[in-house]
Amino acid sequence: MxxxxxxxxxxxxxxxxxxxxxxxxxxxxxxxxxxxxxxxxxxxxxxxxxxxxxxxxxxxxxxxxxxxxxxxxxxxxxxxxxxxxxxxxxxxxxxxxxxxxxxxxxxxxxxxxxxxxxxxxxxxxxxxxxxxxxxxxxxxxxxxxxxxxxxxxLKKQLKNYTSPVCVECRRNNNRCLLEENRICLGPITRGGCNAICTNSHFECWGCRGPTDDMNLPAFIELLEGKGFTKRDIRERIIAFSGQKNPKVLEVLP
Ligand code: SF4
Ligand code: SF4
Ligand code: SF4
Known part of the structure; x- marks a missing residue:
């Protein structure tokens, strides 16, 4: 049969x-x-x-x-x-x-x-x-x-997690790595991984791709305020998700 x-x-x-x-x-x-x-x-x-x-x-x-x-x-x-x-x-x-x-x-x-x-x-x-x-x-x-x-x-509709990694990270009571002057891409990265990297004190490198509503200019301004160069920020963002983040090249040529 x-x-x-x-x-x-x-x-x-x-x-x-x-x-x-x-x-x-x-x-x-x-x-x-x-x-x-x-x-x-x-x-x-x-x-x-x-x-x-x-x-x-x-x-x-x-x-x-x-x-x-x-x-x-x-x-x-x-x-x-x-x-x-x-x-x-x-x-x-x-x-x-x-x-x-x-x-x-x-x-x-x-x-x-x-x-x-x-x-x-x-x-x-x-x-x-x-x-x-x-x-x-x-x-x-x-x-x-x-x-x-x-x-x-089961023909159920699939849904992606849409909030940034920071939501899960804060829920897990992690100390924010930005406060330690480390580039963490949690604010602009789609979560759903339970902040597995930042739970272990590693920075988020953005492997799950950018969130739909990220505020890239504000994030860049924040990092520049901490002394990072445009090049530092650009290299970090393009490592895992540059092709899903074309604005990066406009903002950080
Ligand atoms: S460590 Fe990273 S993911 Fe966690 S709150 Fe700070 S910026 Fe967001
Ligand atoms: S690098 Fe990937 S797995 Fe690690 S915290 Fe960021 S999105 Fe989650
Ligand atoms: S490098 Fe590519 S194939 Fe390998 S684990 Fe990451 S996403 Fe999967």
Whole structure:
């Protein structure tokens, strides 16, 4: 008898595979999930050369080569719903930093054989195809992934956390790192990670991307008032989410 369970595929293009690994390590929950869905494809576990039709596709990684673009477009064609999984897919993340660096400044450092690899301008997946939902973060929280799979399969509407990281950080009674003269991107970054970095006294680097209503000029003014240069601020903001924050380049050329 044909299964009536929704079909789900996990796919990966350029990235470190950390998004999928963060999820894979929870074997018990994956087994529980298979009671609800049929997993058609999952790198490292159940891969097939053919990209099959699925109800929901999760795509990890950014587009950095013509092959990535091809795979992504094929997955988009075969999926009813496409979810960007993790910061590389969402913002282009650290690998997308190349977008901001003139090739002349790093070409001499590349291994000879790497010159033969065909690359294209690195970019988040929504630069190439329509994306229906995003699970942000580098890596994303595994509970968030599981919750999204379950909700998508139950045809429930998915919602992203929209408040900045500072809301969760203050709720956790953390001492504010800005008061210690450290660049923390919590005020302009979308939360939902329970301020995991600042809980451990590390600065937020903005891996979940900018909030929709951030006040960038006010944040820059605050940091400049603390003695940081435009360059310090620019470099920090573009590290994880520069491509989702084009205003940064206007305000901090
Ligand atoms: S978002 Fe982070 S963990 Fe996921 S593939 Fe990119 S670099 Fe790796
Ligand atoms: S430490 Fe960072 S996230 Fe926490 S309140 Fe201060 S600016 Fe916001
Ligand atoms: S605190 Fe910032 S850098 Fe850390 S996980 Fe949350 S959004 Fe990402």
């Amino acid at each position: 044909k299964s009536t369970k929704p079909t789900v595929g996990f796919y990966s293009i350029t990235g470190c595979a950390g998004c999928l690994l963060s999820f894979i390590f929870n074997e018990k929950e994956i087994v529980q999930m298979t009671k609800l869905v049929t997993i058609v494809s999952f790198p490292f576990i159940h891969e097939s050369a053919e990209i099959k039709e699925v109800d929901v596709a999760f795509m990890e990684g950014l587009v950095a080569s013509p092959e990535d673009e091809e795979v992504l477009k094929e997955v988009r064609k075969k999926a009813k719903t496409l979810v960007a999984l993790g910061a590389c897919a969402h913002t282009a993340c650290i690998p997308g930093y190349r977008h901001f660096v003139p090739k002349d400044s790093y070409a001499r450092l590349m291994y000879e054989k790497l010159h033969k690899i065909k690359t294209i301008e690195p970019g988040p997946i929504d630069k190439y195809v329509q994306v229906d939902f995003t699970i942000p973060g580098c890596p994303p929280n595994k509970r968030e992934i599981i919750k999204s799979v379950v909700n998508l399969c």
